[in-house]
Amino acid sequence: MKRDYLLLLTLTVTILLLPPLLPGDYYVEVLLFAGINVLVALGLSLLTGYAGQISLGHAGFYGMGAYISGALTAHLGWPVPLAAITALLATAFVAALVGWPTLRLKGHYLAMATLGLGIILYILFVQLRGITGGASGLSGIRPVHLGDLYFDTPRRYCYLVWSIVVLAFLFSINLVHSRTGMALRALHYSEVAASTLGIDVAMYKLKVFVLSAVFAALGGILYAHYITFISPETFGFMYSVDLVVMIVLGGMHSIWGALLGGTFLSLLPEALHRLEDLEVMVHGLILLLVLIFLPKGFVGLIEKVGEKIHGAP
Numbered sequence: 001m002k003r004d005y006l007l008l009l010t011l012t013v014t015i016l017l018l019p020p021l022l023p024g025d026y027y028v029e030v031l032l033f034a035g036i037n038v039l040v041a042l043g044l045s046l047l048t049g050y051a052g053q054i055s056l057g058h059a060g061f062y063g064m065g066a067y068i069s070g071a072l073t074a075h076l077g078w079p080v081p082l083a084a085i086t087a088l089l090a091t092a093f094v095a096a097l098v099g100w101p102t103l104r105l106k107g108h109y110l111a112m113a114t115l116g117l118g119i120i121l122y123i124l125f126v127q128l129r130g131i132t133g134g135a136s137g138l139s140g141i142r143p144v145h146l147g148d149l150y151f152d153t154p155r156r157y158c159y160l161v162w163s164i165v166v167l168a169f170l171f172s173i174n175l176v177h178s179r180t181g182m183a184l185r186a187l188h189y190s191e192v193a194a195s196t197l198g199i200d201v202a203m204y205k206l207k208v209f210v211l212s213a214v215f216a217a218l219g220g221i222l223y224a225h226y227i228t229f230i231s232p233e234t235f236g237f238m239y240s241v242d243l244v245v246m247i248v249l250g251g252m253h254s255i256w257g258a259l260l261g262g263t264f265l266s267l268l269p270e271a272l273h274r275l276e277d278l279e280v281m282v283h284g285l286i287l288l289l290v291l292i293f294l295p296k297g298f299v300g301l302i303e304k305v306g307e308k309i310h311g312a313p
Helices: 002-021 025-050 058-075 080-102 107-127 154-176 179-188 189-195 200-228 237-250 255-293 297-309
Strands: none
Touching: 002 025, 002 154, 002 189, 002 255, 025 058, 025 154, 025 179, 025 237, 025 255, 058 107, 058 200, 058 237, 080 107, 080 154, 080 200, 107 237, 154 179, 154 200, 154 255, 179 189, 179 200, 189 200, 237 255, 237 297, 255 297
16 A cells, blocks of 8 residues: 555656646646546546446546536536536436446346446437537536636646646556455455455445546546647447556556556557558557557566566566
């Protein structure tokens, strides 16, 4: 646990120092969107890596946060904090309502059920034109501000996003090292064994599912109020796949895998964009090689290197 707090302190210092060192607003925005991806991936890491529940529909929760908060500010003129809280509560309610029957499924049945949920939410984003703007998108979303302080520059918003990411990691560290975290790991390895130990398997699965959905919705809120325009394509199935790839690349069984995988997958397209037509092929090849040669992700690689260093005479 002390190591986790030290890593969190390192992350905090890095984020404080890094934005001013970047050469322009474009790179600050890349870091900003990486933070949003890390936040959403962190919630999925808790659900999949710790509780062992697969979800292919988290893009839907990401979109719910964005659309509910964005629509309340664009159509009704609500202040951003109130709209954001409403969006988080609404997402938590939908996740609990859907998760109660869905989480009784296991394996690929659960994956297909969450995939269906994501597709349903995507269709709603397209069809509810009066609220979401349909395929044309939703504009007029209010930017975030606290009194006279507007987070209207990439650097300011980057600090806001990563501050929330740091708080989310602080919460997650305490969670995974608590009795709840031990219960989640127990049901990951064997739900039957966990139930014999007196763990309410269904309730713990539901709680972590709702928590991961709230993290995704929070990421969507941050995205919507920075862009101030959103369209359904952002919240499609492929983003759910990207999230799964993020936690697998980073290391599924560690919350720090969400940080490494989310950052890597956010920065990779920026590193490959000069390849033009070969970008997609090289992108896929890199992901394939990492998945084959690093089955435990980047966290596993770092742990191996650490073991060799400490084991060296």
